[in-house]
Amino acid sequence: MHKKIYNEILSHNKIIIIRHKSPDYDAYGSQLGLYYALKNTFLDKTILLDGDENNHNIFNKKMDFVTKEDYQESLLIILDTSSENNLPNDNYKYAKSIIILDHHNNTPSFSKLALIKKDYSSTAELVTEFLLASNIKIPKEAADALYIAIIGDSNRFLYKGTTTNTFLMASALIKSGADIQKDYALMQKDEKILDKRFRGYILNNFNIKDKVAYIYIDKNIRSIYNVSDCFASRGCINMLSGIEGTEAYLIFTEMDDNTISVEFRSKRISILETAKEYGGGGHDLACGARLPLGTDINLIIDKLNEKLR
Ligand SMILES: [Mn+2]
Numbered sequence: 286m287h288k289k290i291y292n293e294i295l296s297h298n299k300i301i302i303i304r305h306k307s308p309d310y311d312a313y314g315s316q317l318g319l320y321y322a323l324k325n326t327f328l329d330k331t332i333l334l335d336g337d338e339n340n341h342n343i344f345n346k347k348m349d350f351v352t353k354e355d356y357q358e359s360l361l362i363i364l365d366t367s368s369e370n371n372l373p374n375d376n377y378k379y380a381k382s383i384i385i386l387d388h389h390n391n392t393p394s395f396s397k398l399a400l401i402k403k404d405y406s407s408t409a410e411l412v413t414e415f416l417l418a419s420n421i422k423i424p425k426e427a428a429d430a431l432y433i434a435i436i437g438d439s440n441r442f443l444y445k446g447t448t449t450n451t452f453l454m455a456s457a458l459i460k461s462g463a464d465i466q467k468d469y470a471l472m473q474k475d476e477k478i479l480d481k482r483f484r485g486y487i488l489n490n491f492n493i494k495d496k497v498a499y500i501y502i503d504k505n506i507r508s509i510y511n512v513s514d515c516f517a518s519r520g521c522i523n524m525l526s527g528i529e530g531t532e533a534y535l536i537f538t539e540m541d542d543n544t545i546s547v548e549f550r551s552k553r554i555s556i557l558e559t560a561k562e563y564g565g566g567g568h569d570l571a572c573g574a575r576l577p578l579g580t581d582i583n584l585i586i587d588k589l590n591e592k593l594r
Contacts, residue, residue, distance in 0.1 A: 314434025
């Protein structure tokens, strides 16, 4: 599979690299890591970055302005998602060819080349493995981006996907020049005062029903604390971990695009099927979905409690 992907890259002069919308460190880091590595090796190829931006972009590199015409001429590489409704826009439909590299538990239906390793800590782990297997040099900028991505998704080698291979890849990245103290410092920026206070709001206002802790964040609360939708949902979900007597925790957030985002987390029991029932996806213990505004969230909580019983 590595060889096939390598040949596909070789045979295209124009390459667009994207990842899921509302990018986290793994999405951004994989995207930029692959970008810097390919750019460094294939000097005559045009390589473009596309996708929505948020404050997880600590990489000092902005996305490009990419048109539908660009897509029509390009090989598209999609990272860290295999699900069409999780892409930043619909232009993937026009791409000449598509490669997917992902570690989520979904089966893609729209690509001829997909490398999916659902047991991997991060997409960056499999991007690093691909680069090493293909003898593509990993320049320092790429090493830092990929290292941050692995750290972000594994929560510093804490989560279940962390294996000997994760450490091998991290080791290779440090050998390639990743400055890990600088990377940690980048990830640990001070938080805005209102962001901190918003965390307090969550801790003071969450609900518990049977085995599920949850909170519903509406737009009004977001505007009082002036927090972005991505911070309120993904950025704060860990605030509800470790509550005695619970098995799972959820944050429902009214998003800027007028959907409700649900972040699902579970301590032990897979809840992925429940996320998938609502059109979402992800991992067994950490997944997400989008719901139309006005959805009765009690139904989801009841369904989850059934599962956890
Ligand atoms: Mn990921």
